[in-house]
Amino acid sequence: MSALVLALFAGAVVGLALGALGGGGSVLAVPALIYLLGFTPAAATTASLIIVTSTSASSLYSHATSGNVRWKTGALFAAAGILPAVAAAALSARLPGQLLTAAFAAVAVLAALRMLKSPTHENEVRPVSPVRAAGAGAGLGAVTGFLGVGGGFLAVPALVGVLGLRMRVAVGTSLLVITVNSLAALTVRTGSAAPVDWAVVAPFTGAAILAAWDGKRLAAAIKGPTLQRIFAVVLLCVAAFMLTDAVH
Numbered sequence: 001m002s003a004l005v006l007a008l009f010a011g012a013v014v015g016l017a018l019g020a021l022g023g024g025g026s027v028l029a030v031p032a033l034i035y036l037l038g039f040t041p042a043a044a045t046t047a048s049l050i051i052v053t054s055t056s057a058s059s060l061y062s063h064a065t066s067g068n069v070r071w072k073t074g075a076l077f078a079a080a081g082i083l084p085a086v087a088a089a090a091l092s093a094r095l096p097g098q099l100l101t102a103a104f105a106a107v108a109v110l111a112a113l114r115m116l117k118s119p120t121h122e123n124e125v126r127p128v129s130p131v132r133a134a135g136a137g138a139g140l141g142a143v144t145g146f147l148g149v150g151g152g153f154l155a156v157p158a159l160v161g162v163l164g165l166r167m168r169v170a171v172g173t174s175l176l177v178i179t180v181n182s183l184a185a186l187t188v189r190t191g192s193a194a195p196v197d198w199a200v201v202a203p204f205t206g207a208a209i210l211a212a213w214d215g216k217r218l219a220a221a222i223k224g225p226t227l228q229r230i231f232a233v234v235l236l237c238v239a240a241f242m243l244t245d246a247v248h
Contacts, residue, residue, distance in 0.1 A: 003037055003199075004200075006032075006036050007037060007200045007201075007207070008204070008207045010028075010032035010037070010207075011203065011205065011206065011208040011211065012207045012208070012210075013028060013211070014028050014029045014032070014051065014052070015055055015059075015207060015208035015214075015215060016211045016212070016214060016215040016218065018052070018059050018178075018208070018212050019059045019062070019211065019214065019216040019217075019218070020171075020216065020219040020227065020230075021156065021171060021215070021227060021230070021231045021234075027104075027108060027235065028234070029044075029047075029208075030044050030048045030104075031238060033047055033048060033204075037200055039197070043196075046189050046196065047196060047197070047201050049186040049189065050186065050196065051201065051204055051208055052152075052182050052208075053178075053179055053182040053186060054205050054209060055205065055209050055212050056175045056179045057179050058209045059209075059215070059216060060172070060179060062213055063171065063172030064172065069169070070173045071173075073133055073163065073165070073173060074176035074177055075176070076137065077134075077140070077158075077177050078137060078141075078176060078180035078181060080138040080141065081138055081140050081177070082141060083141070084138050084142035084145060085141035085144045085145035085181050085184040085185050086185070087145065088141070088143070088144070088145030088146035089146070089189060090145075091145075092145065092146045092147070100146075101246040102246040103146070105239040105240075105246065106239075106243075107154065108235045108236075108239035108242075109236065111157045111232075112231075112232040112233075112239065116229065116232045132163060133163055136158045136162045139158075140154050140155055140181070141181055141184070144182070144184075145181075145184070152174050152177070155170075155178060156231065159174055159177075167225070171227070
């Protein structure tokens with residue numbers, strides 16, 4: 001199968017994840033770029049940030065028009081993570097790839113277990129504490145920079161479990177957080193990153209952007225707790241695969 005077809009297929013899956021779940025883009029894009037398209041881990045990390053930043057920004061507009069973005073909470077959450085993301089991205093460049101892969105898998109498992117343990121009902125809304133939002137945002141930013149991912153697979157559980165947002169609002173708000181954090185991490189990585197293979201990255205990104213709009217419609221048709229369970233199962237599967245690869 002040609003690289004173009006694989007890029008289009010993988011991009012569609014990543015876009016559906018971002019549009020429907022508000023996360024999972026990088027956690028799916030990085031393995032796809034490495035294992036399907038032959039990228040090195042370093043090149044895959046940079047490429048995935050380009051793909052996820054572009055797709056998240058496009059999907060954010062779609063969710064915003066439906067009123068599913070909590071702008072003040074998302075901005076505070078994202079702003080608190082910028083400096084930690086930059087610092088962690090610089091640190092991660094000095095560590096071995098196997099260690100980062102294992103850490104990536106472990107964090108994904110923890111996020112998935114939290115989503116399975118604490119499903120949020122559509123009518124459950126709690127007041128958002130600025131202090132908790134800033135603290136959670138800083139922690140997410142550090143993990144985003146360290147692991148080289150957009151952070152949506154952690155942002156959604158944090159927005160749901162820590163800040164008490166409804167699932168659909170958490171999905172939309174997480175896209176704002178992903179866009180900001182991905183741009184911050186990408187800024188650090190572009191200076192020392194390998195050249196981007198645009199022949200693969202461009203069609204991958206285009207397919208992801210188009211599929212994200214279908215993902216948003218899918219999210220509107222599925223109940224919040226069901227979305228959480230789908231998200232958790234996807235995370236567990238990807239984490240198991242990457243952890244197995246890291247220890248071999």
